[in-house]
Amino acid sequence: MNRAMITASVTMNQIQSQIDSISHNMANSQTVGYKRRESAFHDLLSQQLHSQSNPQMEVGRLTPLGLQVGSGAKIAQTVLQFEQGSLQTTGRELDFALTTANHFFRIESSDGAGTEERLTRAGNFYITANSENPEQLTLVTANGDYLLDNNGERMIIPEDFTSFQLQDGQLFVTMQDGSLENIGTLGIRQVHNPQALVPAGENQFALADLEALGYAEADIVEDVGVAEIAVLQKTLESSNVDMAKEMSDLLVAQRHYQFNSRAISMADQMSGLVNGIRG
Incomplete structure (x- = not known):
């Protein structure tokens, strides 16, 4: 396989990963808080090839000597974009929307081997029995995490x-006698560096290995005080996926993929011509 084919095939593999990421965005365009x-x-x-055997011919040259031959491109990073999604009024008492871009709900997730605290922007919650005390009720996410x-x-x-009321980040329930009880x-x-978050499935995020990155957890995450909580009840945050942009990005990625595919075909044809000449 010649250099052109290697370069194009490496790039095609990375472009396919980009297409997969775009497809994931489009598939979750209607997911709450995505x-x-x-x-x-x-x-x-890139590799430097010195094709000029006479250095005297290069006197006064401003560009690098010889030829620079690249090895293709790769995805350096898949970045999470945390700009605010649009807000939709639902009228449902257990629908909450965070209105600050870097704020997240705290979630207790269980994988069978133990529990782990995760973060999510999805504010659609439901009532269920507490597994630690079946006689009590508690709130869970759509997939059952607390x-x-x-x-x-x-x-x-x-x-x-009888009903729920949210006041300054504190959740109250109205009892049958009309009194309010703070639960x-x-x-x-608040996440100061959202790129330290790792997608954990189910529209949730876990913290990356902060010690390996040279950070302490307090440098990245801190609890939000009551006075700083900005939550709307009976409202949900939609995903921040712009379908027009995703379609445009998908078309560009497909064109890049086709270009590199064509480069492999042309390199193969050139190899065939060379082999024919040798014969």
């Missing part, structure tokens, strides 16, 4: 409540 991914490319190392309060505990709901403050965390 944040789109965007691929960033950079060139692979919503946590600002102390990292599950929010316990009395059985004889806790929504657990919300």
